[in-house]
Amino acid sequence: MINVDRLIFEYPNLRALDEVSFHIPQGSITALVGPNGAGKTTLLRCMAALEQPVSGDIRINNIDVLEHPRECHRIIGYLSDFFGLYDRLTVRQCLHYVARAQGIAEEDCAAAIARVSKGLHITDRLDVLAGTLSRGLRQRVAIAQAIIHSPRVVLLDEPASGLDPEARHELAELFLELQQQGMTLLVSSHILAELEAYSTDMLVLREGKIIEQVTIKAHAHAQDFKLVLASPVENLAALLQQIDKIKLLKNEYNQTVLLQVQGDSLQQHELLKNLLAQNLPVCEFAKITSNLQDTYLETIRHRS
Amino acid sequence: MNLNPEFQRQLQLEFSQARLIGVPLILGVIFALTYIIDDYQFASVTTRSALGLFLLMVSFWGARQAVDSVLEEQRSHTWDTQRLSALNPWTMILGKLLGSTLVVWYGGAICLIIYAISAPNANNFMWVCSYAITSGLLVQNLSLLLSLCALRKGQINSNSIIIGLAILAAFTIGSFIMPLSEDRQNIQNAVDVSWYGLNTSVQSLSLVSVFLALFWCVVGNYRLMAQELRIRTLPWVWLSFALFLILYIGGFIPAEKFGDYFYTVAFSICLTLSYFAVFTEHHEPMRIKRLFTYVAAENWWRSAEELPLWCVTFVLAILVAIPLSFTHPADIEELHIYPLTILLLLLRDIGIFLFFNYGKNPQRAFSLTLLSLILLYGVFPSIFTAAKLKGMVVLFFPLISDSTILSIFCMSLQSALIWYLLYKRWLESV
Numbered sequence: 001m002i003n004v005d006r007l008i009f010e011y012p013n014l015r016a017l018d019e020v021s022f023h024i025p026q027g028s029i030t031a032l033v034g035p036n037g038a039g040k041t042t043l044l045r046c047m048a049a050l051e052q053p054v055s056g057d058i059r060i061n062n063i064d065v066l067e068h069p070r071e072c073h074r075i076i077g078y079l080s081d082f083f084g085l086y087d088r089l090t091v092r093q094c095l096h097y098v099a100r101a102q103g104i105a106e107e108d109c110a111a112a113i114a115r116v117s118k119g120l121h122i123t124d125r126l127d128v129l130a131g132t133l134s135r136g137l138r139q140r141v142a143i144a145q146a147i148i149h150s151p152r153v154v155l156l157d158e159p160a161s162g163l164d165p166e167a168r169h170e171l172a173e174l175f176l177e178l179q180q181q182g183m184t185l186l187v188s189s190h191i192l193a194e195l196e197a198y199s200t201d202m203l204v205l206r207e208g209k210i211i212e213q214v215t216i217k218a219h220a221h222a223q224d225f226k227l228v229l230a231s232p233v234e235n236l237a238a239l240l241q242q243i244d245k246i247k248l249l250k251n252e253y254n255q256t257v258l259l260q261v262q263g264d265s266l267q268q269h270e271l272l273k274n275l276l277a278q279n280l281p282v283c284e285f286a287k288i289t290s291n292l293q294d295t296y297l298e299t300i301r302h303r304s
Numbered sequence: 305m306n307l308n309p310e311f312q313r314q315l316q317l318e319f320s321q322a323r324l325i326g327v328p329l330i331l332g333v334i335f336a337l338t339y340i341i342d343d344y345q346f347a348s349v350t351t352r353s354a355l356g357l358f359l360l361m362v363s364f365w366g367a368r369q370a371v372d373s374v375l376e377e378q379r380s381h382t383w384d385t386q387r388l389s390a391l392n393p394w395t396m397i398l399g400k401l402l403g404s405t406l407v408v409w410y411g412g413a414i415c416l417i418i419y420a421i422s423a424p425n426a427n428n429f430m431w432v433c434s435y436a437i438t439s440g441l442l443v444q445n446l447s448l449l450l451s452l453c454a455l456r457k458g459q460i461n462s463n464s465i466i467i468g469l470a471i472l473a474a475f476t477i478g479s480f481i482m483p484l485s486e487d488r489q490n491i492q493n494a495v496d497v498s499w500y501g502l503n504t505s506v507q508s509l510s511l512v513s514v515f516l517a518l519f520w521c522v523v524g525n526y527r528l529m530a531q532e533l534r535i536r537t538l539p540w541v542w543l544s545f546a547l548f549l550i551l552y553i554g555g556f557i558p559a560e561k562f563g564d565y566f567y568t569v570a571f572s573i574c575l576t577l578s579y580f581a582v583f584t585e586h587h588e589p590m591r592i593k594r595l596f597t598y599v600a601a602e603n604w605w606r607s608a609e610e611l612p613l614w615c616v617t618f619v620l621a622i623l624v625a626i627p628l629s630f631t632h633p634a635d636i637e638e639l640h641i642y643p644l645t646i647l648l649l650l651l652r653d654i655g656i657f658l659f660f661n662y663g664k665n666p667q668r669a670f671s672l673t674l675l676s677l678i679l680l681y682g683v684f685p686s687i688f689t690a691a692k693l694k695g696m697v698v699l700f701f702p703l704i705s706d707s708t709i710l711s712i713f714c715m716s717l718q719s720a721l722i723w724y725l726l727y728k729r730w731l732e733s734v
Binding site: 012052055070078084100101145 | 306307309310312313316317380381382384385386387388389390391533534535536588589590593594597662732733734
């Protein structure tokens with residue numbers, strides 16, 4: 001869906017993006033993470049054809065963004081980190097304007113407004129002036145504006161900043177809903193916990209370079225487990241390797257091991273039964289919820 | 305009805321109910337006062353007030369509205385939404401211009417109605433209206449053009465400068481229109497002017513000229529808006545404008561002196577436009593880097609897109625300089641017209657401006673360049689003239705030298721030095 005190849009963007013005396021290359025599959029929600037000044041906003045702005053890089057190639061849905069920026073504008077929705085609303089217009093008027101500006105016919109505007117306002121829980125605020133809304137509500141209206149034309153790709157720069165936990169949860173649900181509708185989302189954020197709820201992939205950007213691209217939720221059937229024994233067992237590794245559908249990842253003193261287990265919860269139950277049948281003194285068998293934060297920090301640790 | 309969305313939004317913002325009622329109410333009070341001053345009739349005071357108010361409204365208020373329709377978007381961070389929309393440049397330009405200023409024209413229409421009622425001679429009405437309306441449109445378009453230039457340069461708080469210029473324009477237009485409104489004789493006794501042998505009145509030619517200026521302003525607005533919307537453009541409009549200006553102004557040269565002066569006029573226009581382009585365009589070092597990258601890749605189309613506009617008129621100036629050199633243009637008092645030396649002077653001045661532009665404070669580039677040029681053109685030559693060191697004066701102002709070779713040598717030296725420093729600074733900033 002999105003292909004970026006050797007993208008270079010420079011500010012005076014600073015290479016903001018240094019030969020950035022990556023691929024984002026259709027229907028994914030990719031978290032774009034990295035420290036401040038890593039180049040996240042610049043990358044998103046280049047992808048939205050708002051900035052012109054020195055060289056490189058960006059293709060979104062097979063459209064060459066640098067050659068045909070206006071065609072790219074038709075299929076993307078973009079929420080900038082410093083978004084603005086027309087404060088003297090009502091929410092309905094704001095949404096109506098963006099809908100019309102995005103080419104939605106007058107007769108279809110009401111339905112489009114109803115659809116996005118329902119998704120973002122702002123139906124009861126449609127006749128309120130945008131300038132009187134709280135930051136969280138403004139954020140929702142801005143997201144509604146970005147997706148009102150049902151774009152194929154949505155680029156969101158820090159969409160959850162300033163939102164309360166409840167609103168963040170609703171936002172996560174909305175993103176999953178947009179994903180189900182076939183949209184591809186690229187979301188940059190500092191708050192990794194918030195990305196956890198919906199991201200399928202993660203791009204780590206540091207000092208203008210992509211240092212890691214990982215798939216987070218592709219192998220839903222393979223899970224990491226921690227097995228702790230009450231006392232060390234001499235031939236633990238050999239014993240575990242005899243069992244089907246598990247992979248030994250790490251062994252600490254023949255007492256604590258990390259395992260990758262294939263299969264659903266029923267098969268996990270069978271595995272536990274098997275372990276107990278082998279007379280292993282199991283005192284802990286628990287799923288490891290590897291979160292985005294861990295993955296990110298691990299990536300940063302490996303690279304530094 | 306599928307209204308232009310930008311026009312509709314501007315109407316929602318600017319054409320409020322309060323303004324719909326307030327504008328005629330305030331104007332009504334003012335005209336009631338002039339009615340009383342005119343001895344309970346609509347006479348000269350009302351006529352002048354109606355026309356004056358019209359000009360003030362369409363120029364001052366209209367310019368403010370036009371400027372805000374662009375710069376306010378950037379200030380309130382809504383510009384990206386507009387840039388990413390499906391609106392085309394025409395829709396944006398028309399929506400912004402007509403939508404934001406409709407309330408102004410609403411007030412202006414009331415003023416013109418009062419003018420029509422009170423004007424002593426109705427014969428001039430169409431003339432005055434045509435001048436007033438086209439001039440008002442020109443001021444508003446020019447304001448929008450300047451605000452788009454300011455937006456590109458990141459100078460989003462330039463409202464006061466642009467509106468100041470609009471007021472100046474209003475006074476200029478007023479000084480031209482007011483006499484017309486008062487006396488029919490002003491049109492009947494109009495002086496004839498010849499344009500490429502075509503004899504016409506100053507008034508008619510002025511009106512046509514304002515129309516043409518309006519046309520080019522609209523084209524300029526379209527191009528700048530297209531660039532903002534990331535529509536790729538080649539600089540052919542700038543080239544066309546330069547050629548148009550050469551042909552238009554060339555028409556005023558008397559037929560018997562056409563051969564002597566045409567190239568001088570064309571050359572002067574190219575120089576002026578080059579200065580204008582370099583001072584108004586946004587210069588970022590990365591643009592030049594992109595240009596070099598495209599040239600290295602032999603991507604000529606892209607290279608032309610990145611080419612600064614001053615280069616276009618500079619190349620045109622070089623082309624005009626060739627025949628000009630053969631016509632041996634007459635000296636202006638002590639100044640000799642050496643085309644190559646003048647081109648090198650232009651190159652030096654552009655180099656100075658770009659040098660400051662690529663520095664740490666590009667916002668000060670214009671004032672620093674102005675200061676440098678005052679020193680180079682005025683202060684240093686004056687000091688050396690006072691000290692009776694003519695050789696040194698020639699170094700800074702080579703057009704007074706009797707030797708073409710010496711003048712070219714002096715300017716080549718300066719230009720080479722400035723462009724070397726500029727290149728070093730550019731390298732540091734990319």
